[in-house]
Amino acid sequence: MQSLCRDCLTQFDTGRRCTACGSPRVTSHPELFGLTIAHMDCDAFYAAVEKRDNPDLRDKPVIIGGGRRGVVSTACYIARIKGVKSAMPMFQALKLCPEAVVVRGRMDVYVSVSREIRAMMEELTPSIEPLSLDEAFLDLSGTQRLHGAPPAVMLARLTRRMERELGITGSVGLSHNKFLAKVASDLDKPRGFSVIGKAETADFLKDKPVRLIWGVGTASQAALDKAGIRTFSDLLRWERDDLIARFGSMGDRLWHLARGQDRRRVTRNAPMKSVSNETTFYEDTADPDVLDGHIWRLSEKLSDRLKAKDIAGRVVTLKLKRANHASLTRRVSLHDPTQMADRIYRTARGLFDGAAHEGPFRLLGVGVSDITPAKDADLSGDLLDPKAGERAKAERAADKIREKFGHEAIIKGRALR
Amino acid sequence: MKISIERAALLKAVSQAQSVVERRNTIPILANVLIEAEGDAATFRATDLDIEVIDRAPAVVERAGATTVAAVTLHEIVRKLPDGALVTLTDDGASGRLTVEAGRSNFALATLPREDFPVMASSEYSSNFSAPAPLLRRLFDKSKFAISTEETRYYLNGVYMHVADADGSQVLRCVATDGHRLARIDAPLPDGAGDMPGVIVPRKTVGELRKLLDDDDMVIAVSVSETKVRFATPDITLTSKVIDGTFPDYSRVIPTGNTRKLEVDATEFAQAVDRVATVSSERSRAVKLALDEDRLVLSVNAPDSGAAEEELAVAYGDEHLEIGFNAKYLLEIASQVDRENAVFLFNSAADPTLMREGNDLSAVYVVMPMRV
Numbered sequence: 001m002q003s004l005c006r007d008c009l010t011q012f013d014t015g016r017r018c019t020a021c022g023s024p025r026v027t028s029h030p031e032l033f034g035l036t037i038a039h040m041d042c043d044a045f046y047a048a049v050e051k052r053d054n055p056d057l058r059d060k061p062v063i064i065g066g067g068r069r070g071v072v073s074t075a076c077y078i079a080r081i082k083g084v085k086s087a088m089p090m091f092q093a094l095k096l097c098p099e100a101v102v103v104r105g106r107m108d109v110y111v112s113v114s115r116e117i118r119a120m121m122e123e124l125t126p127s128i129e130p131l132s133l134d135e136a137f138l139d140l141s142g143t144q145r146l147h148g149a150p151p152a153v154m155l156a157r158l159t160r161r162m163e164r165e166l167g168i169t170g171s172v173g174l175s176h177n178k179f180l181a182k183v184a185s186d187l188d189k190p191r192g193f194s195v196i197g198k199a200e201t202a203d204f205l206k207d208k209p210v211r212l213i214w215g216v217g218t219a220s221q222a223a224l225d226k227a228g229i230r231t232f233s234d235l236l237r238w239e240r241d242d243l244i245a246r247f248g249s250m251g252d253r254l255w256h257l258a259r260g261q262d263r264r265r266v267t268r269n270a271p272m273k274s275v276s277n278e279t280t281f282y283e284d285t286a287d288p289d290v291l292d293g294h295i296w297r298l299s300e301k302l303s304d305r306l307k308a309k310d311i312a313g314r315v316v317t318l319k320l321k322r323a324n325h326a327s328l329t330r331r332v333s334l335h336d337p338t339q340m341a342d343r344i345y346r347t348a349r350g351l352f353d354g355a356a357h358e359g360p361f362r363l364l365g366v367g368v369s370d371i372t373p374a375k376d377a378d379l380s381g382d383l384l385d386p387k388a389g390e391r392a393k394a395e396r397a398a399d400k401i402r403e404k405f406g407h408e409a410i411i412k413g414r415a416l417r
Numbered sequence: 418m419k420i421s422i423e424r425a426a427l428l429k430a431v432s433q434a435q436s437v438v439e440r441r442n443t444i445p446i447l448a449n450v451l452i453e454a455e456g457d458a459a460t461f462r463a464t465d466l467d468i469e470v471i472d473r474a475p476a477v478v479e480r481a482g483a484t485t486v487a488a489v490t491l492h493e494i495v496r497k498l499p500d501g502a503l504v505t506l507t508d509d510g511a512s513g514r515l516t517v518e519a520g521r522s523n524f525a526l527a528t529l530p531r532e533d534f535p536v537m538a539s540s541e542y543s544s545n546f547s548a549p550a551p552l553l554r555r556l557f558d559k560s561k562f563a564i565s566t567e568e569t570r571y572y573l574n575g576v577y578m579h580v581a582d583a584d585g586s587q588v589l590r591c592v593a594t595d596g597h598r599l600a601r602i603d604a605p606l607p608d609g610a611g612d613m614p615g616v617i618v619p620r621k622t623v624g625e626l627r628k629l630l631d632d633d634d635m636v637i638a639v640s641v642s643e644t645k646v647r648f649a650t651p652d653i654t655l656t657s658k659v660i661d662g663t664f665p666d667y668s669r670v671i672p673t674g675n676t677r678k679l680e681v682d683a684t685e686f687a688q689a690v691d692r693v694a695t696v697s698s699e700r701s702r703a704v705k706l707a708l709d710e711d712r713l714v715l716s717v718n719a720p721d722s723g724a725a726e727e728e729l730a731v732a733y734g735d736e737h738l739e740i741g742f743n744a745k746y747l748l749e750i751a752s753q754v755d756r757e758n759a760v761f762l763f764n765s766a767a768d769p770t771l772m773r774e775g776n777d778l779s780a781v782y783v784v785m786p787m788r789v
Contacts, residue, residue, distance in 0.1 A: 380743065383594060384596045
C-alpha cells in the first residue's frame with residue numbers, strides 16, 4: 001500500500017509509523033499517489049490566526065463573531081468540544097461555553113494570511129479554485145513530472161509549510177473529483193489528510209447521508225426526506241429520469257453524485273456573480289436615521305470592494321431581516337452599472353424607503369450583482385440629478401485622500417449615524 | 418343574449434379589449450371582456466383596473482343581454498375565422514357557456530357572470546376639449562420613446578401632458594424622460610383645454626391611445642381630471658387612471674446655454690450611427706462623435722469585437738469637440754426628425770446635449786452624453 005509520512009514526506013510501502021522518522025502521521029492508501037483533485041480547508045481559520053497572533057489565547061476557547069447579537073463565524077477546536085458551532089447565535093454559544101473569549105474578527109488580517117496561503121498553492125498548480133478565504137480546490141493533474149513528486153506529497157508539503165511558516169494548520173481531502181475531495185477534507189480534521197479512491201467510492205458513499213452533498217441544505221434535505229431519500233443507497237435506487245422529474249436540474253446532479261461522479265472542473269477565478277455586505281444590529285431597530293447610517297456604511301464598504309477589484313454591478317439589492325427572522329429582499333436594475341458608493345447608497349435607500357414600514361429590523365444588507373468590468377460603469381449621468389457628477393468627483397477625490405492618509409481620514413456625516 | 422356581428426367589426430373591438438386585459442393576473446374576471454348587447458349595437462368592455470376600454474360595434478341584436486368571456490381566447494378565435502364571416506354569439510344564461518358560431522365553426526367558451534365584472538367608477542372631469550387625431554399622434558409619438566421603465570421612479574413611467582407657456586403663448590405640451598434623454602413636444606392649445614390639470618399618462622395608456630389615432634380626420638374628445646384621463650371617438654372610449662406622482666421640474670434639465678451648433682441630415686446621421694454601432698454588442702453601446710469644422714467622424718471602439726468609423730459632411734463652425742452617446746439613444750432621437758435637418762447644440766462632453774428639428778422649437782430633445 002502506498003504510504004506517505006506527513007511530517008518528513010517520506011514515501012514508503014507499509015507500516016503504521018514512518019520508516020524514516022517514526023512519526024505516526026502516516027497516510028496510506030492504494031491509490032494515494034495517483035489521485036490529483038484536492039480540497040484544502042484550514043482548521044478553524046480565523047481562530048487559528050487569532051491564537052497565532054495572541055499566544056495568551058492558545059489554550060482558551062476562542063470564538064470569532066460579532067457582539068451579543070451576532071453569530072459565531074468561527075470557533076476554535078477547544079470551543080467546539082463544548083458544542084459551539086459556526087453560524088450558531090452568540091448567546092447560545094456563550095451558554096454552552098461561558099468561559100470563551102469572544103474576538104471580533106479582523107478581516108484584513110485574515111485576507112492577508114489567505115493571500116499568503118494562496119501564494120503557496122500557486123507554486124503547486126495554476127489550477128486553484130478558492131471557495132472562501134480558508135478553503136480551495138486544487139487540481140494537480142499533470143504536475144508530477146514538474147514537481148518530481150506525486151500530488152499527495154506536494155499537498156502534505158503545502159500544509160507542512162503553512163504550519164511552519166504561517167502557523168496555520170489545514171486539512172486535505174484527496175480524491176478523483178471535487179465532490180469527494182471536499183467530503184474527504186472533512187473526514188479527519190484538524191491537521192488531517194484523507195483519501196477517497198476510485199475503487200472504494202461506491203462503498204464509501206453507500207451509507208452516508210445525502211446531506212453530505214455540498215449545497216444540500218435544510219430545504220433540499222426536507223424535499224429529499226419526503227421522497228424517502230436519506231442515504232446514498234436510497235438515491236441509487238432512483239432512475240435518472242425520475243430524479244430529474246422530481247428535483248429538476250438538481251436531480252441529474254444527484255444521480256451522478258450517487259455514483260460518486262462529479263464532472264465539474266476546478267476553475268480558476270470562477271466569475272464573480274455578486275458582491276454584498278450585511279450587518280446584524282446590536283439591537284433591533286426601526287429608526288430610519290440609524291438604518292440610513294447602516295445603508296451608507298454598507299454601501300461605502302461595498303463600493304470599496306468593487307473599486308479594489310475593478311468591477312461594478314448593475315443590480316442593487318437591499319436585504320432586510322425582521323426581528324422574527326423573516327427576511328425581505330428588494331432589488332432594482334440600474335440603467336448602467338456602478339461602483340460608486342453614492343449611487344449604491346441612493347439606490348439602496350430608495351429600495352429601503354419602499355419597504356421600511358415593515359420594521360423593526362435585526363439585519364440589513366446591501367449587495368450588487370450582474371457584475372461588469374469597471375470600465376463599463378458609471379459612463380452616463382442623470383439628467384434629473386445634475387449634482388450627481390459633482391458627487392462622483394467628490395467621492396473619487398475622497399478615495400484618493402483615504403488612500404494616502406488612511407480609511408478614516410475623510411468620512412461623510414451620515415457615516416456617524 | 419344573442420347577437421350577430423360582422424367578423425371585421427368584432428375583431429377590431431376584441432383586439433383592443435385583449436390588449437388591455439392583464440395576462441398575468443390573479444383575478445380571473447380581469448382576463449375577460451364584458452359583452453353587452455342592446456338596440457343595434459354591442460359594446461365590448463375590458464379593464465386591468467387602471468385602464469378601461471369600451472368598444473362599440475354595430476350588431477344585429479336578437480336577444481339583448483350581457484356576459485363575460487376570456488378576451489384572449491375570443492380574440493384568437495375571431496382572428497382565425499375567414500374574412501367576411503358573420504359571427505353569432507349566443508349566451509343562454511344558464512349553461513355558463515358562450516357559443517360562437519361562424520359558418521361551420523362552432524365554439525363554446527366558459528363565461529363568468531357580468532355582475533362580477535369591475536366597472537371603473539365614473540368621475541367628474543374638470544376639463545373637456547376636442548383635439549384632432551394628428552395633433553395627439555404627434556405629441557405622443559414623438560415623446561413616448563423617452564418614457565422610463567424604472568419602477569423606483571414610477572412618476573417617470575408615463576408622458577406628462579399639461580398646459581405650458583412657450584414664448585408667451587399657451588401650448589399643449591407632452592414631456593417624457595428616463596433621466597438619460599428627454600422629449601418635450603408642443604402643440605397649439607385646443608379650445609377649452611386651458612384649465613386642464615397636468616397629468617402623467619401611463620405608458621400602457623399611451624400605447625392603447627395610439628390605436629385611436631390612425632385616422633387623420635378623426636377628432637378625439639379628451640377629458641381630464643386630477644386622477645383620470647379619457648380619450649373618446651364615437652366608437653371607442655379609453656379611460657385611464659393617471660400616475661399619482663409629481664413629474665419633476667423638467668425645465669431645469671433643458672440646456673439654454675449650449676452654443677456649439679451641429680447641423681446634419683437626420684436620416685444620413687441615423688444610418689451612420691446604426692452602421693458604426695454594429696461592431697459592438699454591448700448593452701450600452703457608446704458612439705463617439707468627433708467634430709471639426711464641417712466634419713463629423715462617428716466611431717465605435719469595442720475592444721472585444723472590433724472598431725468602426727464613418728465620416729459625415731456636416732455644418733459645424735465651432736472648435737474641436739469629442740463627445741460620446743449611447744448609440745440607441747442617438748438613433749431614437751435622430752429618428753424623431755421627419756422634416757428637416759437635425760440641429761444639435763453641445764456644450765461640453767459632460768453636459769446634456771440638445772437636439773431639435775431645424776429651428777422648430779415645438780419639438781426639443783435632450784440627451785445625456787456618455788463617457789468614452
